[in-house]
Structures are given as structure tokens and as C-alpha cells.
Amino acid sequence: MPAERAGYTVTMFVIDTSPSMANIRSVEMQNSAGETTAVEMSNLQWSLQYVKLKIQEMIFNGRKTDQCGVIVFGAEDTKNIIHAEHGGYDNVLEYIPIGQPNASTIAKIDALEPSTVAGDSMDALIVAIETQARYLASKKTWTRKITIVTDGESPIEVEDWEATVTKMDALNITLVIVGVDFDDEYMPYTEPNKSHIKRANEEFYKILTSSMHSGDIGNIAYAIRETAAPEVKVVKSALLGTVLRIGDVETRADEAIELSVKASKATAMARPKSWKKFALRESNREDEMQVEQDKDKAVFAQLKMKTEYFIDRNAGADDDEDDEIKVEEEELLDEGNPEVKKSLEKIEKEELVRGFKYGTTYAPCPDGQFPRLQTRKGIDICGFFPEKNFRRELSMGDIQYIWADPSSPQQQVALSSIVQAMADTKRMAIARWVSRDGMDPKMGVLTPVVQDNVHFLLWSQMPFADDVRKYTFASLDTLINKKGQVLKEHPYLPTEEQLEAMDKFVDAMDLVDAGDKDEEGNRTPWFDPSLSFNPAIHRVKQAMFHAAVVKDVVSNPLPPPHPETLKYFDPPKRVLKRARAAVEECKAVFKVKEGKPCPIVLPKKVARAKVNGHEHANDEDDDLLLLDRKQPVERTPSQMSVVEEAAPASSKGKAPANAEDSATESESEEELLLEKKVPSTPAPKQGRGAPLPTPARSVSPMIDAGRAPGRIIGNTYPLKDFQKNLAQGDVVSKAVEDLSAVIAEVVMKPFSSRRTDEMLQCMTTLRKTCLEEDEIDAWNAFIRDLKSKCLSRPGNPGFWQHVKKVGRDLGLISKQEAKKQGGDSDVSENEAGEFIS
């Protein structure tokens, strides 16, 4: 899909400064840690917060074509273009003319104060439309937006509003009305004790916005929160012309192929915007006078980076230790140690000569570089290879699209034939790309993409031989003992049981069906890069916006990140729940334990070496030839309490520091081998290797009386059992299922009335759990089933009466209620109401 055109927008902010906007309210401020504090501010200040955030967004994006103007109504003065010509538009002030905003725009908005006269928002709207229309007279294609911020407490002249709507639709204006304490179903919020006039105004605004092509109304608190919602800055990649070559176009032009193509970026790493550095300007004597005047002002000056060059004249004297000294010096330099500075001499940049270091020698190179490799612009194909052999992990960076020249059908057809030929045979191409004449070449691969309407190539840069670091690592599968035999069993090798547990884990954690349901009710995969916002970018942006619009970040802390930025931070609930059993099993069989990272052993080892020397020389050949014999040296007491965990790292041997008596090492190994067969042995002595792994069976819970086979909830103390299970974090679904069954059983039994209160309590807990743990469907099924059971014969209509008395709190969970908890339900609000009545 083609990228939308960013910028080219004029947004008019229409702000209400009527007296009612001076009302003070207490706004809950949440800081990053989620703690709330109440801050008092006027409705106007609060409303301006929203306007400032919106304007800051424009400053942040920094587009010249993203402009705004501010119209104020309920102003003391009157000054606007229509009033000047026709009169009748009193108390409407064109406060800030249309232009690209900057920090001073925000400072100006901050200066707005509630007035003593009420203003009419419709007057202001008409002024805004006209002001915008005149400004854009010659720029018909620009996007027009108008945002009204008001508390809806001032009277509106609604006459002829349809004409205004027609006018706005004709100009393609998007109108947004943001109101203080407006009712908002998305939030959801309904204001209690709404004044008569406000109710009427809100009603009017609703009709106004809904009769427009593009109008919306909302609550300001919600609008402020949504400003933090991540939004992708649309960047349209430029098409850069280049040529695609196959063969030698110079000497064999009759055969060689040359295509005119365009490249554009398909991915490009976006980074958080950089912060500017500031420092509080401290007063000094010279301007003390001024400070006197500006006592209540603190000036934060933006800082500029300055680079200085120093030379150490004495450095040559002590060549050998040169390096170490230098390091020290640099450290000291940072601390600004004046003594060290003395031996350093500041050098002007002009005096410096560029060069390269060649070991301890220098190769001067005045131009900053040697003559460059002669290269010719273009992409040369070096050959094709089967796609299946492509090593995905070698991709080095951004991906680029390669398109045929959009102005030449012939070139398009030519490229298309190559793309199709590659796609049909499942091939990729190796290519060499020179972006400009004389630029360093890059190597990469081209892969064909066949879409319905267009065929193109994708480029990915691949590493040069110099770029790939080859490291050797020990094999994870092949462990060889001293005799050269491959080991079949070893603490480092997973057992069958472990492999099985891992398989289950991998299956349970599959994300293929973990996403939301699509239109047809099928589960979609979870996670999509094109919906994953870069949390750092958006958090930094949010913080920047916040700092730009508030006067103090301490008393007015940054709110927590928008939930959208964090949506992929944890595996989906569904998956976690499904995987709970598999995770427990894995924990049980793998017994991964945190060991203390091995301390760095300082030279103090002679003793060990000596002792070691003798015994080891005669080591029996059967011994494992394990080159490392390290182990987590000690365990913390808490870890030791675990029943004889396997610690494979420490399978044997000991840390060098622990060289007590290596003579007995081989025996101690024997010992350990024995130990492992006795899983209940207390933890081994410190410094000794732990035994080989013995997967302990998890102890199955004792069956309490009253618990039906296979159930984890008994009929005797259902609530207690249920809560216990939840507290352990065990399988919630199972607990819910069992409790549902138990309740139904108990209720259907004769003489159940004495347990009515208990059962209602169970149901309350169950419903709460279902709501929180995304078991909403289970609850709805349960309560429906219970209702039909109670009302059929032989039922328990009496019990249902009790349930009805409690009302909605034990009824079906509706969509709206589920949403608040982040869940979903297919029950409508009405249905839920009817069900329980």
C-alpha cells in the first residue's frame, strides 16, 4: 500500500477560556511506577495540556508543512478576521496565527488564563474555518483539521449549524471536539450531576460531529492518554536510480544486460530522537543585577559539544609503559585533575595531521584516506543459487526494494521476466552493489518477489570474509572421553525425558494460534513486526512531550508507558496458561540452577599445581577427558535447601582455588556417583562437585477426602481448595472447571440450602477469578448451565432466586465488563441484563 502523505496539514486549535474553565479540579497523576498523586489545576490548564501535547508532536516531527493556529473564545479581547469585516463575532481572538510551531508556541499557550466573559464555540469554529480557508487558499490539497477544547459550560448559538457542517464537509475538514468531563463510551465515563447547559451542549456537539463526514467527540482525559499511544512516523523512502547489470557491458555490450532500476528502503532502523543537553545557568557576579530582577526565573541553557585535542610531550620518554600510563591519564583527565593536565598541551585542530596507526608506527595520510578503489555505480549480478541454501542469519542490515524504472514499461517487463525466472526456479542472486561511482562496494543477495501487480527484488547486504568472526565452541552433542570414545550420557547431554519435556514446552509455547480472533473467529498468530512499536522510541517521545509541556517533572511525573507500547513484552496469557504444566515439568527435569559466577582466581595456585601434578599424571584412562572442570564454587543456603539438585557444570572437579586435596579427586568422583543414587542426601559439602542429574519425580498431591478423582477441588471445602490452588499459581483452568462442577453438584443435592451462602461466596470468587484470568467463557457457560439446572426439574429454583438477588454481580460477563479486564466475551450488555432478571 502506498505510504500516506505526511505533513501538509493545518490544525486549528479552538480553545475555550470562558470563566468556567477556571474551575479547579484534582487530576490524578500517575508516575512511571504506577503510583498516583493528585495535582490540582484548573480545567483550562488541564485542557491546555492536551493542546500542548498535540503541538509538541508537530515540533517533534519537525515538518515545515505541519502547521497550526490557535483561536481562543471567551477571550477578553476580540480580534479575528470575520469580526473585522462583518462584526458579530465577539470575544473570539486569533491568538496565534497559523505557522510552524516551536517551543515559544507552547510558552504562549501556557500564558492563557481564564477570562471573565463566556464565549461561543460556534462563533470560534466559524472563525477557525475561515482563517484556515484563507491561509490555505492556494493550497487546496492540504489536510485541514480543527480541534475544539471546551468544558461545554457556556451557551452556544446553534442556529444554522447545518450550514457550518456543509461548509466543513465541503472543505474536507476533520473536526474533533475534546471536552472536559464529557461522557465517553470508550473511556468509559459518564459525568454525574451534569449541568443542564452542559448536557444540552454535549448533545448538540454529538449531533454536530456525527452529521459531518469526519467528526469526532471525546473526553479530554481519554484524549490525553491517547496522545501517548505509539504512532509510526511515516517515512516515504526516496527512489534512487541505479542500474542492474549482468555481464560485462563494456566489452560485450551485445550480450551484457543493463536495466534501469530504482532502489528504496524496505527497512531502516529508526532510533529514539536524541536529547539535548542543558544545564542550569548559575549566576555569577557580573549579572547579579539581572538576577535580582529575575529572581523567580531559572535559566536552563542548552549546551553545545566542544572537542579539544591534547598532546602529551613527555609521552615518548617512557615508551614501554606508555599504554598503561595513557589509560590512567585519560581517566584522570575525565576527572579534570589539574596536575595531569599540566603535562598535556592543547592543540588546535588545524595543527593536526591525519594518519593511521600501523602497530607502533604511523603512516601519515594527509587526505584522511588513501586513494579509493575505483568502482562504477550499479548492481552487478555475480550468479544465482538455490534459495534453500540461503543463510538467513548472515543478513547484515537494512533491506532494500529494487524496482524497475517506473517510467519505462519495457524495463518493467524486463525485470519482471528475470524476477519470475528466479522465483520459478526458487533462486536468489549474489550481487555486488556500488551506490555511487567510487564508493566502496557491498556484497549481498537479491531475492525475487512476485506480487499480484508488481514484480521486484529485495536486497540484503551480506558480510565480507572480514566481517564474519569464526569462533570455535565446544560441541553440544559430541563429548569425547580420553579414549576418543563418544559419550552417550553426560550431564551436558539432555536425556530422553528431558527432550520430551522440552518438546512439550515448545508445543505449548507456540504462538501460531495465540493472537486475537479474526473476523471469522479463528485465532491468528501472535506478534507481527508491523504492529510492534519500538518501545524505546515511543517512551522517549512520550518523555520528551511530557518535559515540553509541563513546568516540572518532579511534581508532575511522567505517566506510565501507553499499554500499546508494551503489548508484546510478555507472552500472551493464553499461552502462559497452556504452558504452565510444561514449564513445571521442564523445571523439574532440567533443574537449571543459578550458580555463583566463578570468582576470578588470582595467582595463588602453585600449591595446587604441585599436588595435582603427581596424582593426575597417573590418572586412569577411563576418566572423562573434560577440559574444564569448573563448577559453581559455592551455593547459597537457599539453593542448598533444594533436594539434591544436579549441577552439571560442576559434574566433577573443582575450581582451582578450591584445591584442597586433588589427590582424592578421583575418589571423590566415585563418591559423587554413588551420591546421586540417593536423592535425599543433603546437599553436598561446599566446594565439592554436585552429583549427576537425577530427575526427581514431582510428588503428586495427596488426595483429600471429598475430592472426586481427578479433581483438585473437593466438595468439602471448595472455596479453600480453590484459593489454595490459585495461590500456588497452578492450573487455573482446571481449578475453575472443578469449582464449577462442585458448585453445580452441591446446589443440585438435597438439603443444599444450608450451604447457600457458602455457594454464593464460591460463585463470587469464581466469577472474579474468571474475569481476571481470562476464563470468561468458562464462567458464562457455567452460569448458564447452573441457571438451566436450577430451573429445570428436579432443580433448585430457590437457589436461583438467591443468585438473582445478588444480581448482575453473579450474572453473565458482558463484553463491556470483559473489556475492562482486557478480556473478551460474546455476551452483550442487554443479554447479560436480561439473563439475571
Added chain:
Amino acid sequence: MPPYDDWNKIDEEEDEELQDASIYETKKDVILFCIDCSETMLRLYDDPKYEDVKTCHVFTALEAAMQIEKRKIIVGPNDSVGILLFNTTRKSENTSRTQGSEIKANTYLFQPISPLSAPKVQELIQLLDAARDDPEEMRKTFPPFTTARVPMGDVFTSCNWVLRDGAPKTASKRVFLITDEDNPHPSGSKQLITSARTTLIDLTQSGVTVEPFFISTNEKPFDVSKFYSSVLLPTNLGDEEEIQEDSSVLPESISISRIDELLSQMRFHETPKRALFSIPFHLADGFTLAYGLITEQRKGVYKYFVDLGDRMEVATVRTTYVDEDRQAEVDRAKIVYGPDLGAGAAGDNEEEEDESSGTFGARIVKAGNRVRTKGKKGQHVEDLIIAKPFYSAEELRSFRTLGLEPGIKLLGFKDRSELAFEDNVKHSQFIYPNEMSHSGSKRTFSALLKSMVKKNKIGLALCLNRRNATPVFCALLPQEEAKDSNDWTDPAGFHLIPLPFADDIRGAPISEAFRASEGLKTTARAWVDKISVKNGTYPPDSFPNPALAYHNEQLEASAFREEYDTESFEDLTEPKSDMMHKRAGHLMREWKKAVMDDPSASLVVPGAGSKRKADVSVDEAEIKSKYESGLLAKLRVDQLKDFLKSKGQAVSGKKAELVDRVSDWFDSH
């Protein structure tokens, strides 16, 4: 410092004070070549590459050492290299040399450990040149110790002394042991074995890794079990900081190879293995593994500032932050951070409308802004703190990390096929379990790897690699152990491939284009088939970076004060056009003809771009005829520009320049 530039490059260009990569920067690498000079090592044989040339193992070993020195000197100018020979009767003639002056008998320190320099490399090159002229030169320079063999214990002791004297304490130290003798103590004396072992442990415990390169020939096969397997056994014992504490066995640290592969074997070991970071890997709540991470790739651009005087000296660079209006330096601790003030924002306050200074802004806030906050007990507290719409460096970091601790957190699994070609923004990293911090990591890792390979899955994880990095979603691509043709084993582990965020993905600017007919596709397929490599893939090893190599060769020549012959440079990345034409030339010609004849040739793209302008485009043939008749100047500027644009040439400049450019293009085509 170029060698690890790529590692040091912190993703965030700002906040250098937060960088913690300095350990990689300051860590130096020291290699001591320890070469056997015994009779068999010096035995001459015909050079496999050149006719009528005799060579010997010592020569090859020294040549490899020279190659490594040459590479190191560019890649790691601060690294040190030394060469120690054993089983030679040559004595250190220069007693003033303090380093290793007391080494054991029949060992000789040819090049003491010192930072590399051009003369040092040249010394070795001269020796090699002399040996090439006169094969006996090696024997003369390093007469073999024929009566017996130096006990290996003495060799290791000598290495230890040399390294102790010559290597900086903090460096990573390695001994490359090169010998063809698999049984240096034929007597089988327990004593000698024990001493070899003991001294080797000494060496290991002072932080030195011994990486043996054993030469095996048909006449003299190398059997590790004769002697070395019992001696080398505990080699890696004391090696805490590296992650090569590995359990396993010989291949990890011992290369047995034919002599001609010595250099390539050394290449694998050339860069010391360093963990880029070691962070926990959370598979699920309470199920955590730890992994050491290793990175690959990329090279820095070398730029140094050097001061000129009686000698060359590196200038120290220091960056400070100043308040420009006051010309005052600001203490780093006092710096606070705020957003950009926007276009043209300057001292924007009513009273201070003097925007004359222009470039630099300041933000003015009311001091003593009597911040009213509700105190804990409900009463209002008045603060006289200066209101501050700025953040501290610490806060900045928390914005970036979103309060996460470094680690890899598994989110779930997806099908391998979901890892799309285009979902890439950055190079990958490699992770390998670290048994040291979490016991049981290896088997769990191994099981996970196997399970994922079996089910053809990739993992999805949220990663924060360092404390001041930004969180990123990564695909975990399982890598099974695989041997390639060059004896190189791809180690088992996961490739951690960073996925693009929505913010990084750009829409396709073109959604429609003409497509080729079935017939044309078949014609194209004919030549595509011909220039395909059947079982090929992208071979990184075949493509050394030509620009870098070209630069380095010139740098070397400049350091050796030699003229550089630019003609001698060979760019291995250039396509093998001769082969391509030979195989597919005629098929390409046919395809070209088919393209020319395609009906699309006469089509013109409708609409877009040509805004109400008359159709002025002239086709290539017409321009060519103008060019041939020297009448290019008759064409209009827009026509010339259109043509140049279609050829991917610049369209800037005056008409005369455009004409020149067009004729240049025809000249070269």
C-alpha cells in the same frame, strides 16, 4: 581503536558516559608463537606451490606467523606478538634484552613480545626472503638441537617467563604451539610428563591459553594420545573470564592439520574469543538459563588524529559541553536532558525577545515555582525547589530500557517460515550457553535446540543486551552443528536476529508495474539457469572486502616505505563476467532481443509525473543519433535530464554539463 569498533559502537550515539564497552577497547591481545625447530621441522621438502623451491615446516610456521603479524598490526595495532623457538641451539646473543633472557637451554626468543611495528614485521619478511633464496638459511639461523629434545616442561616454563616479562597484565595471552612431534619424550619418563603438565598448569593459571597446532604428515602422523592428551588435559582450567571453559575435548583447542593448512587454522584462532555479554535467558517464569553472547562482523573505519612534531604522537581527544553564551564549561554531573526546542526556538520569553544570538536556545522556567504537592498526610507542602522540566541521565536510561534488566526473555515459538527475508535491520549475534552462571544450561539449551530443529520452529524473544541498550524483539534461529568443506565446524547455538519494529518498516512506494509474458520469462530462465551455482549459497569467505584490502595494502606499503602498485590489486568481488558470457552470453542476447521486441517497448507510462506537460520524451535511439551527429546540444534540458535520469546519472548542472554527461555515457557504452 579500530579492531573492535563494531563492538564498541553503542547503538545510541549519545550518552557516551553510559557506555560500558570500554573493557573491549582496553583489552589487548598477546600471541606468543612457540615453534619447534627440531630436525624434522627443518627437513626440506619440495614446495607444493612453487617448482624448484624447497621449504620446511619451520619456514611455513614462520610465514604463518608473519601473516598473522601483518593482519594483527592493522586489526589490532595495540596487540603484541612474540616468537619463541625451541629445540634449537641458537643462543640469545644480546644479553641486554631483559625479556626472557633467562629462558631454558635450547630455546631461543627470536622476537620478544612487544607491540607490533613495521620493522618487526620486516625483520621476519627479510628472514623469509633469505630462506626462500637459500633453503639452508633456516637451518643456519636456527641450528637444530639434535642430540635430544627440550623437555616440554622447559618449553612451557620459557613461555611463561617470556609472557610474564613481556605481556601487559590485563591482556588476553595465548601461546600458539607449533610442533610435529607427537612424542617429545620417547623415554616415557613419568617425571618429564609430570613436569610438562605442571608447567602447563602454571601457564594456564597465569591466564595464558595454549592453543596447539599439531602438524601431521603422511610420513609422520600425529597421534595426540601418545603424549599430549594427558598433558593438555586441564588446559583451560584457570580461564575464568572467557567462556571457553568448555567441557569437551581435543578439537576445541587443538588443531591437527597438514602444514599447508596451518595459516587457515590459525585464522580461526586469530581473534581471541570474547563474550560480548553474558546475560540470562528466561524461558519462562523461574526457568532461566544464562548465555554468553558473541558477535560477529563488521569493521571500523580507521581515523586517527596524529600530531606532527619531531615524532608522531596521538592526540588525545576530549569532549566537553559548554554553554555558548557564557563560554563556560559545564560539569557533566550537572547536565540535564530535555527535548529539542523546535525550529528557530531561541531565548523565547517575552522579556528576552533578543533572538539575536540565534543559534542557541535556553529554556526559562519560573524558579521557586512553589510546587504544590499533596503531602502524605494530606496537607499541602510547599517546595522551594527550582521547577525542572528536565530529566537526569538515569531517567533517560530508564526511558530507553523501559525498566528492563538485561536478558533474553522467550515469548514463544513460531514456524521457521515466518522469519521473512525482509524482516531484518541489523546483523545477528550468536548465543551459546554459559554453564558457569546457571548449571544445567547446556543440556537445556541443547534440548531446546534439538526440539526447535525437529519442529522447524524459531523462537521469539525480547532482548535487552546491555544495561543502556534498547529492548528489541529477536528471532532465535537454531543452528545445528555443521561441518563445512574447510574443516570448519559451525558451532551449535542460536542466531539472535533482531526483528524490525513497526517504526523501521517502510511501505512499498510502487504497487503496480508491467509484468512479463510467459514467453519472455522462459527466455530469461534460460540464462538464469546457466549462471546458477547448483548447490551454492552466498559464500562470505570468497569475498574479502575489496575497499578495505585496498586500503590496508596501501597502509602497509606506506608503513614499509614502499611504493604501492595499484595495478597489482585484485578485487575478488567483481563478477566473473567472462565465465558468465561464456556460459550464457548467447542466451542473454536472445533475451535482450525478446525484450526489445516486446510490445511493452512502445508503451508509455500513463499519467503520473508528466503533469500537464506535452509529451517531450525522446527515445534513446534519437538521442543516440544526436550524439553521433554531435547535435546533443539541440536537445532540451528536460530531455537530457530525462535521459540521464533513466541511466541513473546525475541531473545537476548547466546544460553544457548535461550534454557532456550524456556524451560521456555514450562514450562508455
